Amino acid sequence: MFTYVLKRLGTMVLILLGVLVMTFFISRVLPGSPVEMLLGSRPTAEAVARVTEEMGLDRPLPVQFVRYMGEVIQGDFGNSLMTKRPVLTEIGERFPATLELVLCSVLLVLIVGVPLGVFAALRQNGVIDVVARSISALGVAVPTFLIAMMLQLLFAGKLRWLPLQGRIDDLVLLDHEFPSVTGLYLVDSALAGQWVAFQSAAAHLAMPTLALSLSALALIVRITRTMMIEALSEEFVTTLRAYGLSSTRVNFRYVLKAAMIPLLTVVGMTFGYLLGTSVVAEFVFDWPGIGGFIVRAITTSDFPSVMAITMLLASAYLIITFFVDMLHFAVDPRLRP
């Protein structure tokens, strides 16, 4: 078991190294020259030569890579070419916003999606099943930006219940300030007892969370339903029924447990999926997270930012997958190597 975990960690480090090579490669074939980006459009020849040397861009690629890797390991991703501040600071300021959005979506997806999938499987072709199947068929086909704009049209435009975009009302924030503890507005404002700010944060969070969740919800409902149907057809279910156990007990105590294990993988996948699609949701709702930041970084050829965000999100994704795998072994001893 221990050697397996070590091996698994080793592979993870290898893949991370691969990701590093890839982001490095991506940044070095970038069309807009980073030097130009720093100096403006008509720099003098000396200035170009000086900056090129300073940034080490005149050295051979392998040398540049080793230098880059050394810096990354020390947590130095360089300065953003767009804002001239350290990339890590930029990301640090924005990541809590993304995390808050993704966490809320994961919660929503699990709380709604899993029960929906379970009940759909228990009564196939029943009302819940039809609802569940419609959600899963439509949800994966609706572009996140379309559902986001439909929500904006309805709740912000027609009904005026929710704010159109942003993370919190700036005026509310001025009157009801709260200290940053976790960086998550909902948690921080609640901790400080600032309920007006909490309300504003929750109202701003509602539409992005819904929009981001729909496609993941569709996947979760579909997979839960399939897992549950599979578990229901196992022989132990027939045996338990034959012993005279009530169907509620069989379904929720035994079948659900058997279906839960493959679901763990899906939870990990959902996290990764939401991290990826959050870019679109953040773009629509002008959410101050890293998704909107990476889009702006790309269109301005800010390669240190693009590389750092790509690197960090890929690492986060890999680490989540790793923990989900470990959780598997904790839940199901049969899977242990």
Added chain:
Amino acid sequence: MTAVDTSNEPSRWATLLGRVAGNKTFFVGFVLFIIVLIAAIFAPLLATYDPLAINFDDKLLPPSLTHFFGTDELGRDLYSRILYGARTSLMIGLMVTILAVLIGTPIGLIAGYAGGRFGFWLMRFTDVFIAFPPLLLPIAITAALGQGLYEAMIALSISAFPWYARIVYSESQRVSQSLYVKSAKASGFGHGRILFKHMLPNCWTPAITQASMDFGYTILAAASLSFIGIGAKEPDIEWGLMVATSRTKFLDFWWVAMMPGFAILITVFALNLLGDGVRDLLDPKGDGK
């Protein structure tokens, strides 16, 4: 074609059509897809206006009998633009899928056949591409390639190919142990011939299934890239881009965003249903409907 052939043809088609009609969801997907396909193929005939013609006198008109889906902020007819947009989207889906299959299949095939260290490292190489959350890799790649329709297509192919490599790899591993491959090796056939003549036909069914199921997602992802401004650019006629350009106006003029948005929805919905159907046809053991 001989007389025997023609007499056989209808019955074969009839059974196929029967199977198509028998599967309700597949049938719905099939009909919707045909509509999209007709829109794409006959766009020049069906269009009522030039999709690129700007006419400021007619800007932001609501849907009516003269402009079926209304007009956008430049006075371009949305109905005509959506018809042409179908061409773009289907082209993207097709090209990206073909490219991904063409890159992924040989890699998986060779890795499974070669096995050992080489196969191992080849698959670890593809694993690097899978280590990214969806959409993030194409986004990062467009940072390197530049932003445009073709760049986005290449980026999407690069992020999709590892899945095909993986699927073909597991098939190829199995098949390479089979007796007929061993005997082909013993008979002294070249590697290329064994790989592509003997093994490939026995490895590609799961890849085709995957491709048919990915088609819709690819179109969706491409539209998302265009929407956030790193895919198609004006004057490309692309649905995601059409939604994006309406962003400042859509609260007052809903049709500018919703018409192309629904076009994406319907197309992807149709393709997903079709993909499920193809999976059921090719792989009866699959996880049902």
